[in-house]
Amino acid sequence: MNFGLKKLGFGFMRLPTLSSGEVDIEQVKEMVDLYIDNGFNYFDTAFGYLDGKSEDILRQTVVERYPRNSFLIADKMPMWEVSSKDDLERIFNTQLERTGAKYFDFYLLHSLYEGTFKKAEKFGAWEFLKQKKEQGKIKHIGFSFHDDAKCLDKILQTYNDCQFVQLQINYADWDSETIQSRLCLDTAKKYDMPVIVMEPVKGGSLSALPENARKLFKKSEPNWSIPSWAMRFATTQDGVALVLSGMSNVSQVKDSIEIFNDIRPLTNEQMGVIGEVVDILNSTPTIKCTNCQYCVSDCPQQIPIPEIIGLLNRYNTYLNISGPKRSYGWSVEGTGKASDCIACGLCEEHCPQHLEIIKALKESAKVFED
Ligand code: SF4
Ligand code: SF4
Structure with missing residues (x-):
């Protein structure tokens, strides 16, 4: 199931800014128009994006300019802001007001991992989402996820009426011990769960590869941009319904549209090139933390x-x-x-x-x- 989505989603978290530091609303409108004119319609925002301004900017640039049934909105409950049941209602109502959306097509518990999952259980956050769905304020319920595949399996078993999951999928994290892109995607597939991909370009890192890695990509496909490799890798994975891109200017929207109008599975040869690039990335000396978390609980300064x-x-x-x-x-x-x-x-x-x-x-x- 892919909800009939055209696969590029527009993330409202890295929008262009003016020299004053304010978001460049006129440029965002231009980006939105370009994106919609090319047949795409999925906008992703969250309570905390852009210091709390993202939802309001979505209202100004999308909701107030297009008929409500012509686009889809995804918003998220920030679990780290929730410390009572009342917070769920208060935050949700604020989001409806900020976006002017009337209802959310997709709504997620934001950033579940072992800790926030326990918190969500404690305050009945999943029940709250189901209640809002019954009231017609949410069409599809799901969660975004930042932990290992074992934890994902546990949550999907518990939330057996979940309709989609948002995962960090990219070639650099495919076999990483901590992010476990491949294992998490396999787990979602086991539950037949449509996947929305976040961080396909690893927060921009896969656009900024070391020179020897860039050369490999350019030699293989001279006309492809470096980030397009990451977008193609994520989009063509089995089970992926949509890939989010946090586009920051008009030219990035144009590039993304061009990539998504020409998406096809990568060949074995191209996958081989990605493998060589990953080897280069893995050869950089790094601190071999396994994210076991044993160090965290006793830290008197609560440092993550x-x-x-x-x-x-x-x-x-x-x-x-x-x-x-x-x-x-x-x-x-x-x-x-x-x-x-x-x-x-x-x-x-x-x-x-x-x-x-x-x-x-x-x-x-x-x-x-x-
Ligand atoms: S104890 Fe902390 S620093 Fe050491 S491997 Fe585990 S998470 Fe990493
Ligand atoms: S204060 Fe520093 S040394 Fe002490 S537990 Fe925290 S991180 Fe480690």
Whole structure:
């Protein structure tokens, strides 16, 4: 099942800005018009995107300019903002008001992992979504996911009336121990669950490959852009209903439309080239954190250690600096920052990989906070 979607979704999280720092509304309107004129219709927003402005901008640029039945909106319940049942209703009503959408075509519990899943259970978040669906305020219910395939299996068993799942699928994370793109996609397929792909270009990192990797792609397909390899890889996986792209200007919308109008499965030879690129990426020295989380619970400063180490690895592997920096800001929202580390050493005592966490956090503070 793919809901009859044309496979490119428009993510409203990296919109163009003016020199004042405000979102460039006129350019967003132009991007929206181009996207819709080419037959696409899926817009993805969230409560926290663009410091809470994304939903409002969606109203101004889409909802107030096109008939409601001509486009689809996906919005999400930010589980980290929920600390009571009342919060669910309050946030949902705020989202309806901000977007002016009247109803959501797709609605997700945002960023489920072991911790937020427990929280969702505690506050009855899934029941809340089902109730809103019965009231006609939501058409399809699902969740976005950031954990391993085992955890995904558990959630899909529990939410057996789930209609879709949003996963991080890209070639660099395909066999990674932490993201487990391939295993997560296999798990979704086991439940016959349509998959919406997020991070197909790994937050922009797969547009900023090291020079030797770029050369391999260019030699194989001189006319393809570097990010188009990542989009083609994600889109042509079996079970994928739609791929989200966080487009930031008119030319990126044009590029994406061009790619999606010419999507076909990659050949064995092209898959071989992707394999060589992944080998190059994996050969960059990185900190071998397995995301086991053993270091986290005793940290007196509540520092999200594995997330920060993951971003430091990304920073050191790819040429784009802004992607991991931006993600760092999100990762430490409401928690301790790398620079809050007091070097007590408790995390290193618990780390089965014997990693030098304190040193890694010092480096992270320097690259992400300076
Ligand atoms: S050394 Fe730093 S990161 Fe590790 S537990 Fe102590 S405060 Fe937390
Ligand atoms: S204990 Fe070590 S390997 Fe496990 S998440 Fe923490 S830093 Fe990574």
